[in-house]
Amino acid sequence: MSSISSIAVSGLNAATRRMEVSASNVANQQSTGALPGANGTVPAGAPQAYRPLQVTQTAVPGGGTQTSVTPSSPGTVPVSDPQAPFANADGQVAAPNVDLAQELIGQMVAKYSYTANLATLKADNAMTKSLLDATA
Secondary structure, X not given: OOHHHHHHHHHHHHHHHHHHHHHXXXXXXXXXXXXXXXXXOOOOOOOOOOOOEEEEEEEOOOOOEEEEEEEOOOOEEEEEOOOOOXXXXXXXXXXXXXXXXXXXXXXXXXXXHHHHHHHHHHHHHHHHHHHHHHHO
């Protein structure tokens, strides 16, 4: 595999990872749980809110990219839901700190990045094929 192809494949993998993480954040954005106490833990037996994730993309020496997935900070925000069985005395629960507008933008960027890297991979394949046809 040429270096152009390996760089494009690393971009495809990064775009895929971004889409997976964003889809998970969107799918779980309403998964509330008990508010953590002052020590950062939730009461025993109470559900924990989904903790959204974020992708960090870094360049690899020699070309390409790699990703790492980490929890977002702050992971949750307090929201009012007095009907929840795990709500605190003020009627608040912890909700994932997910911004749907930002997730949509992130998904669009991942889609365009994937498309661009796929076009690069196809162009590299076509150039290699032309080179091999010319030498035959």
